[in-house]
Structure formats: structure tokens, C-alpha cells
Amino acid sequence: MILDGKQIAGEIQQEIKQALSSGHTRMPCLAVVLVGENPPSVIYVNRKTKACAEVGIKSIKKELPANIAEKALIEEIEQLNNDPAVDGILVQLPLPHHLNPMNVIQHINAEKDVDGQHPENLGKLFMGDTDTFAPCTPLGIKVMLERSNIDVSGQHVLVIGRSNLVGKPMAALLMQTGPGANATVTVAHSRTKNLKEIAMTADVIIAAIGQPKFVTADMVKPGAVIVDVGINKIDDSTKGTGYQIVGDVDFDAVKDKCSYITPVPGGVGPMTIAMLLSNTYKSFLRRQAIKSQT
Amino acid sequence: MILDGKQIAGEIQQEIKQALSSGHTRMPCLAVVLVGENPPSVIYVNRKTKACAEVGIKSIKKELPANIAEKALIEEIEQLNNDPAVDGILVQLPLPHHLNPMNVIQHINAEKDVDGQHPENLGKLFMGDTDTFAPCTPLGIKVMLERSNIDVSGQHVLVIGRSNLVGKPMAALLMQTGPGANATVTVAHSRTKNLKEIAMTADVIIAAIGQPKFVTADMVKPGAVIVDVGINKIDDSTKGTGYQIVGDVDFDAVKDKCSYITPVPGGVGPMTIAMLLSNTYKSFLRRQAIKSQT
Numbered sequence: 001m002i003l004d005g006k007q008i009a010g011e012i013q014q015e016i017k018q019a020l021s022s023g024h025t026r027m028p029c030l031a032v033v034l035v036g037e038n039p040p041s042v043i044y045v046n047r048k049t050k051a052c053a054e055v056g057i058k059s060i061k062k063e064l065p066a067n068i069a070e071k072a073l074i075e076e077i078e079q080l081n082n083d084p085a086v087d088g089i090l091v092q093l094p095l096p097h098h099l100n101p102m103n104v105i106q107h108i109n110a111e112k113d114v115d116g117q118h119p120e121n122l123g124k125l126f127m128g129d130t131d132t133f134a135p136c137t138p139l140g141i142k143v144m145l146e147r148s149n150i151d152v153s154g155q156h157v158l159v160i161g162r163s164n165l166v167g168k169p170m171a172a173l174l175m176q177t178g179p180g181a182n183a184t185v186t187v188a189h190s191r192t193k194n195l196k197e198i199a200m201t202a203d204v205i206i207a208a209i210g211q212p213k214f215v216t217a218d219m220v221k222p223g224a225v226i227v228d229v230g231i232n233k234i235d236d237s238t239k240g241t242g243y244q245i246v247g248d249v250d251f252d253a254v255k256d257k258c259s260y261i262t263p264v265p266g267g268v269g270p271m272t273i274a275m276l277l278s279n280t281y282k283s284f285l286r287r288q289a290i291k292s293q294t
Numbered sequence: 295m296i297l298d299g300k301q302i303a304g305e306i307q308q309e310i311k312q313a314l315s316s317g318h319t320r321m322p323c324l325a326v327v328l329v330g331e332n333p334p335s336v337i338y339v340n341r342k343t344k345a346c347a348e349v350g351i352k353s354i355k356k357e358l359p360a361n362i363a364e365k366a367l368i369e370e371i372e373q374l375n376n377d378p379a380v381d382g383i384l385v386q387l388p389l390p391h392h393l394n395p396m397n398v399i400q401h402i403n404a405e406k407d408v409d410g411q412h413p414e415n416l417g418k419l420f421m422g423d424t425d426t427f428a429p430c431t432p433l434g435i436k437v438m439l440e441r442s443n444i445d446v447s448g449q450h451v452l453v454i455g456r457s458n459l460v461g462k463p464m465a466a467l468l469m470q471t472g473p474g475a476n477a478t479v480t481v482a483h484s485r486t487k488n489l490k491e492i493a494m495t496a497d498v499i500i501a502a503i504g505q506p507k508f509v510t511a512d513m514v515k516p517g518a519v520i521v522d523v524g525i526n527k528i529d530d531s532t533k534g535t536g537y538q539i540v541g542d543v544d545f546d547a548v549k550d551k552c553s554y555i556t557p558v559p560g561g562v563g564p565m566t567i568a569m570l571l572s573n574t575y576k577s578f579l580r581r582q583a584i585k586s587q588t
Contacts (some may be wrong), residue, residue: 102423123417126466127458129396154487156480162469164421171465172420175456175481184492186480187469193448194495198478201491 003227003262005140008147009270013055016281020056028284029058030088030114030276031080035073035099036066041092048090051273057280060086066096073099074107081109087287088114088280093165111286114279116169125169128176133279138170140271141206141227146180150225150260153182156201160215160248161208162189166229170206195219207248217253226254226261229268297521297556299434302441303564307349310575314350322578323352324382324408324570325374329367329393330360335386342384345567351574354380360390367393368401375403381581382408382574387459405580408573410463419463422470427573432464434565435500435521440474444519444554447476450495454509454542455502456483460523464500489513501542511547520548520555523562 020028030052034045045061052059062076080089089112095101102119110118116125116135124132134142145152157174161167167187174183186202188195189209199205199219207215208229220226230248247264255261262268314322324346328339339355346353356370374383383406389395396413404412410419410429418426428436439446451468455461461481468477480496482489483503493499493513501509502523514520524542541558549555556562 102421119417119421119423120414121417122420123413123415126416126420126462127396127413129413154485156486156488156492168420168466168469171469171481172462175462175483182483182485184480184482184486184489186478186492187465188478189469189476191448191476192450192478194450195478197495198450198480201488201495 001260003144003148003225003260003267005144005262005267006270008144009140009274011147012143012274013051013277016057016277017055019281024288026085027056027058028087028280029060029085030090030280031060031062031083031086033062033064033073033076033080033089033091035064035068035092036096038094041094045092048273048276051277052280055277057277067098070099070103073104077104077107081107081112086112087284088112088276090115090276091117093117112283114276114283116279117164122164122169122172126172128178130176130178133283134173134275135165135169136275136279137166137208137229137268137272138173139279140275141170141229141268142173142180143275144262144268144271145204145225145227148260150204152180152204155183155203156186157183157204157206158186158188158199158202159206159208160188160195161210161229162187163208166208170208205249209248211248212246213248213250215249215254217250217257220254220257222257223259224257226258227268228262228264230264231269295554297438297442297519297554297561299438299556299561300564302438303434303568305441306437306568307345307571310351310571311349313575318582320379321350321352322381322574323354323379324384324574325354325356325377325380327356327358327367327370327374327383327385329358329362329386330390332388335388339386342567342570345571346574349571351571351578361392364393364397367398371398371401375401375406380406381578382406382570384409384570385411387411406577408570408577410573411458416458416463416466420466422472424470424472427577428467428569429459429463430569430573431460431502431523431562431566432467433573434569435464435523435562436467436474437569438556438562438565439498439519439521442554444498446474446498449477449497450480451477451498451500452480452482452493452496453500453502454482454489455504455523456481457502460502464502499543503542505542506540507542507544509543509548511544511551514548514551516551517553518551520552521562522556522558525558525563 049059105117110120116133121132171185175185204225206227212232228247228249236244343353399411404414410427415426465479469479498519500521506526522541522543527537530538
């Protein structure tokens with residue numbers, strides 16, 4: 001069965017839109033910082049600001065030159081930290097090579113870090129503190145599984161990939177106690193030696209390794225749940241564009257062996273955006289509550 | 295073969311003692327905060343301060359009443375944060391139930407958090423930043439494996455237990471890129487359903503679940519490496535004390551099936567203390583370097 005991320009994301013966006021439609025004196029505001037003009041980043045940022053507009057979240061797009069100095073970028077971030085009208089700050093990754101993303105992200109006020117990339121927020125996430133911002137892609141996958149009534153408690157979840165954006169926080173989210181979690185989690189990666197053997201014991205496979213069709217049917221236990229985070233361009237002369245977008249899973253071969261699978265596109269991607277809206281809304285509510293207390 | 299944590303810890307302590315024996319204008323200083331009189335905590339704190347003395351690290355023991363208010367405890371911590379003579383601060387866990395450990399630990403200056411429990415340090419550890427303080431027990435296990443020439447790269451490491459003190463940071467340390475890491479890591483726990491099946495695929499098992507003799511021989515793949523973090527008291531009428539200390543592994547049954555195993559006591563425990571000294575020394579050097587720059 002298809003795990004329809006697009007539909008679930010649509011429902012969540014509708015819920016946020018509804019909640020924002022009355023009773024608030026101002027709109028939530030998300031600031032998105034885009035350094036340079038990396039084409040996929042431009043596309044992602046546009047999707048995010050468009051989604052904001054659809055639900056009633058204001059967005060500010062800060063477009064900065066690719067050759068900006070780290071110090072100047074940090075100053076831009078600090079302006080957004082200090083702006084009381086800004087509820088969330090997202091720095092679109094990857095950054096140009098001369099900028100150290102860890103240095104830069106650390107300067108975002110952790111309380112406005114709706115992308116969940118600040119080390120303090122990742123640390124809290126890892127410690128099981130649910131009152132933090134989780135990174136949008138892994139949070140979106142967790143919510144998608146929950147809303148699809150797929151219970152991972154006690155199940156063996158294999159996460160393939162160990163990025164700070166997806167693999168590691170995905171593992172951290174699912175290994176905690178609490179609803180939607182309590183999974184036994186394995187993190188595998190490019191150095192893993194016996195991947196097939198481990199994969200065959202997995203009830204859920206989350207592929208986030210960035211290699212087209214990496215997860216093949218012989219790695220999948222019958223009835224497993226498959227979540228595909230990959231977005232890979234491969235040559236395809238039959239398409240007008242000359243390429244097609246495929247995930248990290250060999251969808252056609254795997255789809256009949258597993259119980260659930262996310263499509264690419266239309267699976268994880270829309271959930272990522274829905275969680276960015278949800279985190280921004282959460283920050284907005286929290287900041288309004290603090291304001292009303294003082 | 296026995297993984298002799300006691301001997302490796304002794305070598306590390308000797309190295310620190312040697313390094314501190316000349317060329318420094320002051321001794322490093324560790325402050326240990328002990329709230330109440332929980333007997334194992336009293337024993338651990340005494341071991342730590344004794345080890346400090348042996349290598350030439352000054353220690354301050356702050357013994358506070360069990361009924362101290364959270365605010366007062368935090369004030370004590372802030373005094374230590376502000377004391378330029380203090381290089382490291384350790385709050386001995388567990389705390390009495392009326393105190394929230396996450397709240398308390400967050401008030402330690404992250405740069406003096408030699409026990410590696412501050413969310414910012416855990417977040418950095420999780421992100422793969424090696425320039426942070428890792429919690430002493432998992433760091434000690436990593437160092438013990440490295441110094442025993444046991445290479446975990448590409449190996450499947452099963453961590454049983456998901457505490458913030460051991461299981462989760464252990465997994466985080468071993469899944470990163472870099473020397474002594476690059477392992478495929480599984481975190482299992484009390485909710486895990488198919489533990490034996492997963493354990494049989496593990497090249498290394500790290501048991502930190504707090505249940506006496508939980509890991510039995512039928513869970514161990516021949517030739518696996520076994521690290522036992524458990525310290526459990528069980529009744530034993532043949533002993534004068536009426537009890538004996540056993541680990542989380544059924545040592546006698548497992549020892550002939552595995553390639554390496556840590557004893558309890560004398561395995562992981564001494565490494566934990568050696569890493570506390572090592573982290574304190576690291577903080578001392580860093581703080582001296584900063585001072586000499588300004």
C-alpha cells in the first residue's frame with residue numbers, strides 16, 4: 001500500500017490553516033535564509049514559502065550572495081534572532097563550501113530554530129525531551145507513520161544513512177520512550193558490511209543514503225514498511241527533461257514485497273514542509289504564551 | 295580474552311599524571327556536586343576524587359543536603375561556573391526525586407561539563423563534533439576498544455539500553471565517521487521484541503540495561519566482543535556481605551563463546567573514572583590556551 005505523504009501533509013496544513021483562521025492578533029512569521037543560488041535549494045525555499053502563504057504564515061526570504069563572509073551571515077541571523085516579529089528561522093542547507101554550517105547554525109536562537117538543527121535542540125531531542133524542535137524530515141516521517149496507524153513500538157527499524165539532517169535525528173526520535181517511538185533502531189551507512197543480513201531482520205526500512213534504487217527487493221523482509229527519503233536525478237532519454245527523479249528504493253521491485261511504501265515524489269517531501277509549518281506554528285504559540293505571561 | 299579496563303585505565307591515568315608533572319603553573323580542578331547521601335553515589339564520588347588526587351588534579355567536593363531546593367542547587371552550580379579556578383563540574387546522578395536532572399544539568403557551563411551531560415554537548419556529540427565532552431562511560435568504552443586494537447568500523451554493534459548516561463551516547467559515538475567509530479549501531483531496550491535474533495547478528499554487544507546476567511550465551515555469536523556496563527547486586531549467602539556484584543552479562547556462560555569480554559568489576563568502571571580525569575585535563579588545557587590568547 002502507498003503511504004500517501006502528500007495527503008497526510010495536506011491534512012496537517014489544513015489543520016494549521018484552520019487554527020490560524022481566527023483568534024490571533026498577528027500572523028506567525030518564518031524567515032528563510034538562502035545563501036547563493038543552488039538550484040535545488042531555490043526550488044525547496046520556494047516550496048516552503050508558498051506553503052507558508054497557503055496556511056496563513058508570513059514568510060521573509062533573505063537572499064544572500066554566495067560569497068558572503070561567515071561573519072556577515074551570522075550578523076544577518078542575529079538580526080532575525082532579535083526581531084520580535086520573527087517566530088522561526090531556517091538557514092537552507094547546503095551552504096557554500098567556505099561557510100561552516102555547524103558554526104552558522106549555532107548562531108540561530110535555539111528558540112527560533114524551527115528546522116531543529118541547533119546542537120542544543122538536537123541534544124534535547126536525543127535526550128528524549130519532546131519540548132524541542134525536531135528536524136522536519138525525520139519528524140515528518142514519524143508523524144506520517146503515526147497517522148497511518150503504523151506502530152513502531154518494539155519493531156526493528158533500520159535507518160540507512162547517518163546525516164545530521166535525516167539519519168541520526170530519525171534514529172534518535174524513534175528510539176525514545178513515548179507514543180510513536182519505542183522502536184529498536186539500527187543506523188547503517190556506507191561503511192556497513194552486512195547490510196543485507198541486517199535489513200532482512202528489519203520491520204521498517206528508512207532509506208536516506210542518497211543513492212538511486214539502493215534498497216533492492218532482496219534486502220526487504222516480506223511485509224516490511226518502506227520509507228524512501230531519497231531524491232535522485234537519473235538520466236532518462238524517454239523524458240522531455242532528459243532525466244527522472246527516483247528515490248533510494250527500487251520502488252517497482254519492492255512495492256509488491258512490502259506492506260507499505262512511500263512514493264518519490266509525494267511521500268516524505270510534502271511531510272517535511274508540513275513539519276516546517278507545524279514547528280513554526282508551535283514556536284508562534286509558545287512565543288505568544290510567553291508574551292501574555294509577561 | 296579479558297578486556298582489562300583496569301589496566302588500560304591505569305595507563306591513561308599514568309599518562310595524565312606524567313603530563314601534569316611539569317610545565318603548569320596550577321593544578322587542574324574538578325568540582326563534584328553530591329546531593330544527599332545515596333550510598334553508591336557516595337562510593338562513586340569518593341573513587342573519583344581519589345583518582346583525581348592520584349594524578350595531580352585538585353578536587354572540590356560540594357556535599358549538599360538531600361532536600362535542597364532546585365533553585366539553591368542551581369545557584370551552587372552557577373558559583374562553580376563563575377569560579378575561574380574550576381575547570382570541570384560534575385553533578386553526581388541520580389538526583390533526589392524532587393529535582394529535575396535535565397533542568398539542573400542545563401545550568402552547568404557547557405565548557406566545564408566534563409561529564410558530557412549538557413544538551414549542547416550531547417547535541418554536538420550526536421552531530422559528530424569531536425571537540426566536545428563525551429559522557430565518561432561510553433567514551434571509556436570507545437577508548438578501551440581502540441587501545442585493545444578492536445576495530446568497530448563496519449562492524450555491527452548492538453547497544454542494549456537507552457539511557458542518556460550510557461546507551462544513547464554510546465550509540466552516537468560509534469556511528470560517527472572517524473577513528474574508533476564507523477560502526478553500524480543498533481540500540482535495543484526493554485521494548486525490543488526480537489532481541490535474540492538481532493543479537494546473533496552483532497559483532498559487538500554492549501550491555502547497559504541494568505539487569506543481572508541478562509545477556510546469555512545463546513544470544514552471542516561465536517567470536518563476538520562483549521562489553522558489560524552493568525553493576526548489579528544479587529543475593530549470595532556464600533559471601534560474608536550476603537551479596538555479590540554481577541554485570542548485565544552471564545560472564546561464566548559467555549566467556550568461552552566470545553573473543554573478548556570485560557569483567558565486572560574491573561572492566562568499564564575504571565575506564566569511566568579515567569575518562570573523567572581525561573575530560574577534566576582537556577578542559578584545563580583548553581582554558582589555559584584561551585587564557586594565554588587573551
